Amino acid sequence: xxSCWGLPELLCEFPSLSNKSLRTMRTTIxxxxxxxxxxxxxxxxxxxxxxxxxxxxLEDIFTQTPWFIVMAVMLGIVYAASRSWKTxxxxxxxxxxxxxxxxxxxxxxxxxxxxxATLIAIILGLPLGIMMARxxxxxxxxxxxxxxxxxxxxxxxLIPVVVIFGIGKVPGVIAVVIYAVPPMIRLxxxxxRLVDQEVIEAxxxxxxxxxxxxxxxxxxxxxxTIMTGVNQTIMMALAMVVVASMVGVGGLGKNVLQAINNxxxxxxxxxxxxxxxxxxxxxxxxxxxxxxxxxxxxTGHD
Amino acid sequence: xxxxxxxxxxxxxxxxFGQNPAKYVDRVKAGMTKEELNDKYNHVLGLxxxxxxxxxxxxxxxMGLSGSGKSTLIRHINGLIMPTAGEILYEGQDVVSxxxxxxxxxxxxxxxxxxxxxxxxxxxxxxxxxxxxxxxxGLPRSKSEPIARRWIDRVGLSGFExxxxxxxxxxxxxxxxxxxxxxxxxxxxxxxxxxxxxxxxIRMDMQKVLLDLxxxxxKTIVFITHDLDxxxxxxxxxxxxxxxxxxxxxTGQDIVLRPANDYIAEFVREVNRGRVIHADRLAQPLPPGxxxxxxxxxxxxxxxxxxxxxxxxxxxxxxxxxxxGTPAGVIDIxxxxxxxxxxxxxxxx
Numbered sequence: 001x002x003s004c005w006g007l008p009e010l011l012c013e014f015p016s017l018s019n020k021s022l023r024t025m026r027t028t029i030x031x032x033x034x035x036x037x038x039x040x041x042x043x044x045x046x047x048x049x050x051x052x053x054x055x056x057x058l059e060d061i062f063t064q065t066p067w068f069i070v071m072a073v074m075l076g077i078v079y080a081a082s083r084s085w086k087t088x089x090x091x092x093x094x095x096x097x098x099x100x101x102x103x104x105x106x107x108x109x110x111x112x113x114x115x116x117a118t119l120i121a122i123i124l125g126l127p128l129g130i131m132m133a134r135x136x137x138x139x140x141x142x143x144x145x146x147x148x149x150x151x152x153x154x155x156x157x158l159i160p161v162v163v164i165f166g167i168g169k170v171p172g173v174i175a176v177v178i179y180a181v182p183p184m185i186r187l188x189x190x191x192x193r194l195v196d197q198e199v200i201e202a203x204x205x206x207x208x209x210x211x212x213x214x215x216x217x218x219x220x221x222x223x224x225t226i227m228t229g230v231n232q233t234i235m236m237a238l239a240m241v242v243v244a245s246m247v248g249v250g251g252l253g254k255n256v257l258q259a260i261n262n263x264x265x266x267x268x269x270x271x272x273x274x275x276x277x278x279x280x281x282x283x284x285x286x287x288x289x290x291x292x293x294x295x296x297x298x299t300g301h302d
Numbered sequence: 303x304x305x306x307x308x309x310x311x312x313x314x315x316x317x318x319f320g321q322n323p324a325k326y327v328d329r330v331k332a333g334m335t336k337e338e339l340n341d342k343y344n345h346v347l348g349l350x351x352x353x354x355x356x357x358x359x360x361x362x363x364x365m366g367l368s369g370s371g372k373s374t375l376i377r378h379i380n381g382l383i384m385p386t387a388g389e390i391l392y393e394g395q396d397v398v399s400x401x402x403x404x405x406x407x408x409x410x411x412x413x414x415x416x417x418x419x420x421x422x423x424x425x426x427x428x429x430x431x432x433x434x435x436x437x438x439x440g441l442p443r444s445k446s447e448p449i450a451r452r453w454i455d456r457v458g459l460s461g462f463e464x465x466x467x468x469x470x471x472x473x474x475x476x477x478x479x480x481x482x483x484x485x486x487x488x489x490x491x492x493x494x495x496x497x498x499x500x501x502x503x504i505r506m507d508m509q510k511v512l513l514d515l516x517x518x519x520x521k522t523i524v525f526i527t528h529d530l531d532x533x534x535x536x537x538x539x540x541x542x543x544x545x546x547x548x549x550x551x552x553t554g555q556d557i558v559l560r561p562a563n564d565y566i567a568e569f570v571r572e573v574n575r576g577r578v579i580h581a582d583r584l585a586q587p588l589p590p591g592x593x594x595x596x597x598x599x600x601x602x603x604x605x606x607x608x609x610x611x612x613x614x615x616x617x618x619x620x621x622x623x624x625x626x627g628t629p630a631g632v633i634d635i636x637x638x639x640x641x642x643x644x645x646x647x648x649x650x651x
Contacts (some may be wrong), residue, residue: 043466202421204379206486207410216437222427 018077037164040259046171051178053170062108070108071095075095079280082288094277103252103274110251111278117237118177122230125181129188129229131216140190154179154243162247172241172249178238183232191225192218217280227290234282238275306359306391306491309522310379315352315388317374317546320345323386336545348374352388359520361512362366363537365527371546372526376494379524380413383403392490393444395449400512412484418495420475422467428478431464435486444487450530453481457511477511484515493525498534508536530569534558534578542566545576554578576606576642584641585622585631593621594629601630605638612638 004012017025035042037205062070071092078091098107132139158175165171195218203217245253252271259268314325318339323548326334326345331561336473340354348389349371356362361499361648366372389432391398392412400408414435415421422431429447432454436446454463457477461637467475476496483491493512497505527533533540534554541551550562573610597620601610612620612635624630 198417198419198421200424201382202415202417202423203438204382205413205417205421205492206414206438207406207407207408207436209406217423221423237643 004226013271014300015119017097021090021217024067033160033163034229039147044164047077047167051116051173052170055213056111056231059109060088060170062112067099067104071099074281075300078285081292083292084288089141091281094281097277098274101270103139103271104256106251106271107191107278108251110238111242111252111255111274113173113176113244113249113284114237114278117173117180117215117240118230120173120177121181121233121237124177125184125229125233126135126226129226130219132185132189133192133218134299142185146160146185149178150182151209154240155246155275158243158247169249171247172244175247176237176240179243180233183236184226184229187232188222191222191229194225195221210254224290226293227286227293230285231290234286238279238282307522309358310356310376310490310524311380311391312352312356313389313391314373315378315390316347316386317348317378318345318372318384318386319348327386327648329387342525347546349385350377352548353550354551356522356524357539358522359538360525361516361523361525361536363527363540364543365530365533365537365540367528367544369545370561372528372542372543375543376492376524379490379492380409380415388445392458410435410486412488413490413492413493414486414488414494416476416479416483416496418498420472420479422475422478422482424467427464428459428465428470431467431478432481432485435488447651449487450481450485453485454478456484457481457514463629471504472604473500473508476508480508480511484519489522491521491523493523494527495528498527498529512536529572534573542569555580555583558609559583574606576609577604579599579605579641581605581608581622581633582624582630584637586635586637587631588629589632594621595632597621598623598629600627600632601625605642608633608644609629609638611637 016022016267074095075088077093082088098104128142132142154175157178158171161171161175161178165174173291199221200213201216203213208216241249241251242253242256245251245257252275255271256268256275258264259271308549316329316330317323318326320326320343321342323345326339326343330339330347330350336350339345339347342507345623353383354362354364364375371600374383376392378385379397381400385398386577388398392408397405397408423434426434427452429468432450433443433446435442448593450461454460456481459474459477459481462470467478470478476499479496483493497508497521511591512523513536525533525536537554539552540557542557544565550566552560557566558570558573558575561570580601581599581603586603595617597612597615597617599611599620599622601624603611603623608620612618618636619632619634621629624633631638
């Protein structure tokens with residue numbers, strides 16, 4: 001009890017709701033929510049079934065395929081996207097590190113997870129970003145939602161995700177997507193809004209309809225910014241995979257969680273570095289790809 | 303001069319920028335000034351009571367300083383900006399009342415536009431940029447590419463088809479802009495300060511390209527500029543815009559010789575008159591009975607060229623011929639000199 005220099009109670013303690021009414025509120029909301037989820041559980045299971053299948057299939061592909069094939073394919077993708085042997089060499093070193101320290105399988109599980117989450121984030125984020133760029137009203141509605149999604153501690157929205165979807169990979173992916181999708185939406189919106197107004201005017205003057213304008217002018221010119229969004233989404237997904245291990249997602253995140261619980265210093269750092277290695281590979285590759293898309297701006301005239 | 307095509311008629315055009323323009327248009331029509339509208343109601347009067355006929359097959363220049371509303375006016379012609387009141391007629395149709403589909407159709411087939419900062423698509427090559435209007439029309443590449451290649455060649459960019467705009471100089475980029483507009487084969491060509499961003503020499507070069515093309519194409523060109531010399535060089539007719547209102551409309555010669563007010567007189571004071579005034583304007587009637595000077599010159603020559611010819615022939619007098627080649631009058635070197643220097647009644651420098 002604060003003494004408050006002898007002030008009356010009302011000025012001393014913030015006049016909050018009574019403990020009893022707060023408890024009632026809590027139990028009502030939680031109970032109602034739980035009942036709602038319970039009565040819809042069949043529908044929820046059915047709705048998430050394709051996601052479950054997709055996740056399992058991809059994880060199987062990643063983990064069942066012999067390591068050297070996976071590695072060759074990955075390095076091939078890195079080269080195709082970046083066209084830089086230096087990046088390929090770096091990726092090779094990273095993957096070797098992962099394999100040598102016996103983290104290959106866990107890494108593949110994590111990769112499958114991040115891949116699925118990133119794909120979903122792009123599929124959701126791109127159209128939302130386009131809508132946000134087209135309508136100021138939609139932007140003013142979505143912006144605060146994105147602010148909440150980005151600042152709300154990720155542990156907090158793990159709670160409703162677990163209540164609705166239970167424990168496992170699917171709720172993990174959903175939590176990761178919620179965390180990783182905002183930059184995709186924001187940067188798509190930004191990229192489209194930043195397209196040179198005179199070019200847009202030229203498109204209008206030649207009689208483009210809105211679809212021709214979107215696919216022929218706005219998206220191609222916004223692509224570098226959109227690629228930054230994809231890059232950010234991947235990075236955030238990688239960061240969130242660790243947190244998602246708390247709801248039963250396997251892979252590197254689970255190892256980190258165990259290391260925290262048991263104070264396994266070495267395991268913690270090895271797994272952490274494996275995540276860092278993947279993050280750097282993804283980052284360099286997607287950035288080099290984004291830069292290559294801007295080829296037409298590189299050879300500037302002086 | 304019998305062009306049966308439709309020109310563009312601009313009728314009673316008003317444009318007010320602000321939250322609620324329709325509310326104030328009647329007050330502006332009743333005589334509220336631009337300043338009053340701005341100070342009291344926080345609306346900007348962009349254009350007021352514009353009535354202008356843009357002749358078919360000619361270059362009509364709309365000239366004005368920055369903020370005069372010239373760029374706003376040209377954007378009304380293809381509906382990029384819609385007026386607060388008034389109409390724009392082309393082939394008997396009012397552009398203002400077109401629905402979005404009609405307007406798109408009109409823009410695709412009837413108009414093409416060239417922009418001050420080129421407005422090229424940076425991710426498309428020169429060839430793809432030139433094809434752009436035709437792509438939008440839905441023409442297959444097999445048909446549009448030969449057309450685009452022909453225009454790229456006409457504007458002198460052969461060999462640069464696969465370059466990106468950023469790899470070209472400003473003058474070359476605007477040639478792409480011109481080729482893109484011409485490839486559309488639209489009747490109306492809108493040029494918004496098309497050459498203003500170019501170096502003086504390149505600008506002269508592009509003016510010549512445009513005049514040569516126009517000799518052949520006879521398009522209805524609306525050309526916006528803030529440069530009086532450019533206006534006089536290109537314009538079959540010139541409209542001068544100031545604070546959103548037309549100050550004077552006429553040929554270059556009209557404007558230089560008979561400025562409608564002090565503002566225009568101020569404008570044209572520095573003009574090289576020898577390049578604007580035509581010989582037939584100055585020719586005196588044939589003296590009855592007297593022998594005609596031997597040197598014969600066409601009346602549409604500008605004074606500078608007449609003076610050059612007379613100096614070359616070592617003559618002090620010349621006979622001026624009319625359109626049909628018959629003698630219409632006599633001109634002498636003293637009157638040419640008098641007309642070429644700024645008139646004495648002009649305000650002091």
